[in-house]
Amino acid sequence: MDEGLSPTSTPDVLSGTRGRLGRIRLNRPRAINALTTDMVRAVRSELARFADAGVDAVWLDGAGERGLCAGGDVRAVRESVLAGGDEATTFFEAEYAMDAAVATSPVPVVAWMDGVVMGGGVGVSVHAGLRLVTERTRLAMPETLIGFFPDVGALWWLARCPGRTGTRLALTGATVGGADAVALGLADRLVASDRAAELVERAAAGERLTDVGLGAAEVSSPVLAEASVLDPLLAGDDAAAILRRLGVGEHPLAAATARELAARSPWAVSVTLAALRRAERMSTLAEVLDQDRRLAPRMAAHPDFAEGVRAQLVDRDRTPRWTHAGLDDVDPAEVEALFP
Missing domain, CATH: 3.90.226.10 (2-enoyl-CoA Hydratase; Chain A, domain 1)
Structure with missing residues (x-):
C-alpha cells in the first residue's frame, strides 16, 4: 500500500x-x-x-x-x-x-x-x-518509577476504571494488555x-x-479478575496505609503488588494518589489537564524525577536513591501544598 x-x-x-x-x-x-x-x-x-x-x-x-x-x-x-x-x-x-x-x-x-x-x-x-x-x-502509565505522576490527562480515565483497578495502575505503573485496556x-x-x-x-x-x-x-480481563483481591486493599487516601495492607495480605498477588509499590518513588506515589482522588471528583477532562499543568513542572523539579530517570534510562542501574526512605516518611502537608 x-x-x-x-x-x-x-x-x-x-x-x-x-x-x-x-x-x-x-x-x-x-x-x-x-x-x-x-x-x-x-x-x-x-x-x-x-x-x-x-x-x-x-x-x-x-x-x-x-x-x-x-x-x-x-x-x-x-x-x-x-x-x-x-x-x-x-x-x-x-x-x-x-x-x-x-x-x-x-x-x-x-x-x-x-x-x-x-x-x-x-x-x-x-x-x-x-x-x-x-x-x-x-x-x-509507569511514571511513579521515575519519580513523576501519571499525567497527560490519564488520571481522568484511571479514576473511572472499574473498582480500584485505576488506583493499582496509577500507583504501580502496571502494564496491561489489549483485553484489559478495553475492559477497563x-x-x-x-x-x-x-x-x-x-x-x-x-x-x-x-x-x-x-x-x-x-x-x-x-473480552476477558486478567486485571478485572484480580480486582476482588486487590480492591479492598487499595481504598483510601493514605498511600502508606495501602502499602501496609498489601504487605500483610494473605494472597500472593497482594504481596507482589506491595513489592511493586515499594519500588516506586514514595514522593511520586503519594502525589499520584492525591491527584487521582481529586480526579475522581472532577467533572471534565479539562480539569484534570489543568491539574497536570500545575503539577508537572513541580514534579519535574523534584530531585526524585532526575534520580528516577537517571536510574531507569540514563545509567540504567535500576537502583534509585529516593528522597524519602518510604511512604511513611512523606509529609502529607508537603503533598497537600502542591494542590492549590
Whole structure:
C-alpha cells in the first residue's frame, strides 16, 4: 500500500490524506516514537488542518514494529531541569494542549494503539474518538518509577476504571494488555494486529470503524479478575496505609503488588494518589489537564524525577536513591501544598 505520508513541520511526524481519511504518524521508531516538543506541536497542527480538510476521520499511528509511543522524551526533560532551563514547562504545556486537541477534535481520531503505549503515548491515544488495541498492546502509565505522576490527562480515565483497578495502575505503573485496556475503559475495541492496512483502506473509503473487533463485553480481563483481591486493599487516601495492607495480605498477588509499590518513588506515589482522588471528583477532562499543568513542572523539579530517570534510562542501574526512605516518611502537608 502506498501510504503517501510526508514530513510535517518536523520529520518526526508524518501526515497525509488517503480518500476520506487523514493520516498522522509518529516517526521516531528507534525511540519507540518518544515525543518531543516539535512532535506534539506538529500533531496538534495537523489535527487543526484536518478539521478543515473535509476528511471523515484521522488515523493516528506510530512508525516501526515496536509500538505507538513509549512516552515523552523524559531524558531531554531531565537535562533541561538540571540545566535550569524552562524547556520542560514548554514541553508539558505543548503536550497537554495536544492531548486536549485529540479529545476535542471535530474530526474523529482513530488511535491505533498497537505495541508499546506508555506515558505520553497514552495521552495521544486514550482521548481519541475510537481507540483500537491489539494482542500486542502493552499499555501503562509507569511514571511513579521515575519519580513523576501519571499525567497527560490519564488520571481522568484511571479514576473511572472499574473498582480500584485505576488506583493499582496509577500507583504501580502496571502494564496491561489489549483485553484489559478495553475492559477497563482505556480502549474501545480489540482487533488483530495484522488488520491495520485493511482498516485504513476501509476508513479511507468512508466506512465508520466503530464496530470492528471485540468490545468490553466480549473480552476477558486478567486485571478485572484480580480486582476482588486487590480492591479492598487499595481504598483510601493514605498511600502508606495501602502499602501496609498489601504487605500483610494473605494472597500472593497482594504481596507482589506491595513489592511493586515499594519500588516506586514514595514522593511520586503519594502525589499520584492525591491527584487521582481529586480526579475522581472532577467533572471534565479539562480539569484534570489543568491539574497536570500545575503539577508537572513541580514534579519535574523534584530531585526524585532526575534520580528516577537517571536510574531507569540514563545509567540504567535500576537502583534509585529516593528522597524519602518510604511512604511513611512523606509529609502529607508537603503533598497537600502542591494542590492549590
